[in-house]
Amino acid sequence: MPSFSALALSTLLALSSTPAAALAEGQCQVLESEVTWGFKESFRSYISGSIALGQWTTSGDVGYKTPVFIFTGGEGTIAPDRTGGSVAFEGELLFEGHGGNLRTSLGHPTLVIDSGRSATLVFDVTGDTMDMVSVSADDVEFVTLEWSAGDESVDVATGEWVVTGAQATLTGAGSESFGTYPEGEPFDPVDIRLLVTPSCLTPGGLNPWWVAGGVLGLALLGGGMLWITARARKSPEQERQ
Ligand code: HEM
Structure with a gap:
């Protein structure tokens, strides 16, 4: 009969040798991720200015380096041709102001890749809108991102996919959860850099x-x-x- 330690070792070996099995078939594993976004410049100046007298803080995979929020260390997979997939980040952006009357959290950012050079940034949103409507909504499709062929580059050999300056637009759900801004409001542009398993991506194709x-x-x-x-x-x- 095998000893307990032998059993534990064989279980560990079996677990460590099967990460590929956990990967959805035909998808590329995201090894490194970086989403860089200023959110909305006018909102940042409103928060830090003399009206709201506030601040923002970040946690988990979300950081801030003037003037942008940076999401790193996300987990997920994407389709080799970048027409699907998602990368989920832990942590939050927390905006505060007006002596505590404004306290809006955008948590658990997720980048969802849609087909055709577009994506969505999804958040769990909590807080009160300026009309004092309390919101606590998970998985809010907050802004849609769109870019053109010239804004992206793909390096098949290294597995690096970069999108620079994707246009971000507030969705109807985003407007409802955040308040003040109408659907269609432009937010700051977004840069995306993902590194996936080398040679998994397909080259940028022709339309x-x-x-x-x-x-x-x-x-x-x-x-x-x-x-x-x-x-x-x-x-x-x-x-x-
Ligand atoms: C005591 C409560 C509040 C007061 C007195 C207040 C006041 C104001 C004022 C005066 C402006 C106009 C600023 C400008 O034009 O430069 C403004 C803008 C705004 N407020 Fe509030 N607000 C309050 C609470 C909130 C809350 C709870 C939110 C929720 C997120 C919020 C979100 C916004 C947004 C998004 C803008 C537009 C900022 C921009 O892009 O210019 N406010 N607020």
Whole structure:
């Protein structure tokens, strides 16, 4: 009969040799993550200014380095072509002001990658809005992020994916939970840097609509050239008949 320590050792070995099994099939494991966001410059100056006389603090995976909040050490997986996946962070951004009347926490930030160069930042929101409506809502899809092809870079070999200056827009749910700002309000742009398992990502592809448009354009051009050549070959006699 194996001793207790032998059993414990074999269990440990089995556990340590199966991390890949826990990874959803076909997904890339996020090894390093960094989401950099100023939240909203005008809100930061309102909080730290003479009206609210407040401050903000951060905890867990959330840090602050003037003038941006930085989420690091998130866990998750993303699709090799960056059309899905999520990275979850622990910790919170806590805004305080007006002698304690304003105390809004945005906790447990999660970056959810949507298809087609877009993502959502999701938070658990607690606090009172300026209209004094008390809010305590989990998993609020707070802002949507959008970027264009030129804003991102993919290094397949190292597994680094970088998005610079994604446009952040407040959602309806974000507006309801935070108050004051309407849906569609622009927030500060977001930078994303994820490092995943090397060689897991696929290269940045071409948009299929552009490819289809290009093929159609070439076909039309080719057809036009054939028609011109055929007409040019007709002799003047043939033209007169
Ligand atoms: C004693 C309670 C409060 C007072 C007297 C107050 C007062 C004000 C005032 C005067 C402004 C206009 C600032 C400006 O135009 O520069 C403002 C803006 C704002 N307040 Fe409050 N507020 C209170 C509570 C809250 C609470 C609880 C929230 C919740 C988050 C909040 C969120 C905001 C936001 C988001 C803005 C807009 C900031 C911007 O981007 O310019 N306020 N508030």
